[in-house]
Amino acid sequence: MSIVKMKRLRLIGMRAEREAMLRQLQHLGCVQIDEPGDRSDDPHWARLTRPDTGALNEAKDARSSVENALKALKKYGPKQKGGLLTPRPVITEGELFDDEAYRTGLADAGQLVALERRISALYAEQNKLRTQKLALAPWLALDIPLETSSTAEVAVQFGAVAAATDLDAFEGALGAVTDLYELMRAGADNELKYLVFLCHRSVEEDCQAVLKEYGFSRSALRGWTGTAAENDKRLDDQLAAAAKELEDTVARVGEYASKKGALERCLDRADQEIAREEARCRLLDSDAAFFLEGWVPVPDESKLLERLGQYTCCWETQDPEPEDYPVVPVKLKNNRFTEPLTTITEMYSLPAYDGVDPNGLMMPFYVFFFGFMFADLGYGLILAGACAFINWKVRPKGGFGQLIRLMIMCGIASAVIGFFTGGFFSDFLYQFTSMLGLPQPVIPFLSVPDGATGVPGPLLNVMGDPMTVLVFALAVGFVQIVVGMIVKFWMLCRRGQVVDAVLDIGTWWVIFAGIGLFAAGIGNVAGYPVVLIIGCLMLLGQGRTAKGFGKVTAIIGAVYNGVTGYFGDILSYSRLMVMMLAGSVIGQVFNILGAMPGGGMPPAIGIPIFFIIFIIGHAFNIGLNVIGTYVHTSRLQYLEFFKQFYEEGGRPWRPLNIATKYVDIKEEE
């Protein structure tokens, strides 16, 4: 629940030991290696060089090869079992960094990539062959070889005329010119009729004129030998061979299916290599030594220094100066209950290094607001149960894992609040029992039929009495805003700006208290409570930094912004009631829709119909409400709560560590 203190680490070590040291740092995962500061003015520093990037590029190549191999496997391999709910395998660090397995994996990946290339080439070849077959199709009926060419005596032309041409008239026109010709009809398609025209050289010119008149255009049939049918047969054989080879190649890809796990491990390994090599590229080298600059969290310092003792190196650690704060990485330290809120904080922005970790402050409000908007015993249990199942089964990591764990808490809160506000799948109990003509069960808070005595009713009834719920929502909002102001007050005091704290924030508390007393009619100076007047006088302090007439505008500005700001912020909390109501109303409508057709029928038919509509409708309502509630709860934190105190802009903590995607690393010492 706080921001971890960092120290700047500067270290000089021997290049001979560098690889081992970096591996050790990656194993520890507690050092973020930064670009070294600019010291190029100093000739000693300027002589230092950057490490070569060869190994980094190699690791990146390896990664993309494995990635492509996995893609090929996914595309051409057999369907893999399991989906999102398959847990990741747990392996030791030694297994992850097993060089033998890595080499084997890379070799497999290389073969898979080659197979994939072959598959692409085969597809391209098939396309080419099919195109050729299409080009031959009109000439299939022709029994002369396609390479037949003109001789000294006879001119030969392959060509085509438009499909609408009357070939008999064409031949007639040619016949009128000469007898020394032959027009062979090869075939036709929708657009053209394909012909071969032969004539004696002596009449070629006369015939040419007729050909032109009938729109005869020559076809290019270069490169073919033999008749069209022979060529077609050859193409068919080639196509069949290509199809066979394609099938074999795809089958060979499929043989690698069992190696998917190994390849994924390989990908994870490559990512670790890349991370380490990237860190190495941020070092500075002399001939025999290297210089490392980075950050280490104070709690990990002793552990790190103890490990560094095994190497020939010297180091110093130093607390950051205030002017360094913008570049200090921010790591949040949280317990089990506040850690899931990190995903919400990160989506906004990490706090500044000298700011406040909002997770702990936000957690009770977040969970309560979510529970209040989603308030329903049934919905809450479903949400909490589903998320708990995913968390147990998949052990999700990172932001998604945090979200899942947050939703477990929010689901439980929804169930509890839903119980006290009488929501169980909206008004399922009432609708279902009245459909069957049964009396409504009596359950304290949750289900209290009209006229039942001796049982407490719902604490808040959003459907029957929305005004009370609205007032309650605004009151809760007011509490959150005051908490935010207290935090700001504390932050200012911590920096010694006590006067600012009292005048900027304390004033408003006094005014709030005064308004409260005024509303209650307590205290009096000429009709207004003293407190309110003191508050207004203190407001004059708002003009303390301005000069001259600026004082007046500063005060007016402060009053205007303060009044509209706090007023608007508090009103914004009405969404707590709105979302609660919307969820209940929609749920109720689905219950009524289910009960209506079921009402007039015997229970044996009515109950199944009811539950079909019930399940579809409420599934929809849950989905819609989870998304909506999540967004609105987050929004209340970001816009209304954070506005009061939050200082953002922290740089995320990205240590050199082992971060895997497909496997989990077994904790071992």
Place this chain on the structure above:
Amino acid sequence: MTFGEFLTQYAGAFFGFLGAALAAGLACVGSAKGTGLAGEASAGLLAEDPSQFSKCMILQVIPGTQGLYGLVIGFLALMKMGLFSGTVGELTIAQGLIVLAACIPMALGGLLSGIAQGRVAAASINIVAKNPNDWSKGMVLCIIVEFYAILSLLISFLMIMFGF
């Protein structure tokens, strides 16, 4: 039957039905346009990258809620008018007009917010295309628009439930 008698007999129910019809009808039009816009954009992306289907579908569904809200309000209006209990004929003109007025926020809010949300959803498809991991931010942007449909739902609900 004089015109006055005609009005007393039918106008109450007519205005009530008109309100319910507008709330459900216009809100559904809004959702249809909204989901349509998002669907067109999704189809463009899916042609390139079919694996983003689930994200596109969620974004497309979001502007669909206005239609549901409109249906809820229309349904509640019909219930209030006594359609299901058979007392719809007894509705006075004043009551009918109240139902009509109460349905207006949902009708307009549903129509316009559905279209606006559809445009945000369609634009958010770009996020899915370029940065699939950041798509949830597009969803957040869509839900901001959703809030105004919910407010319309709320005020219509309050007017119908407590109007008479």
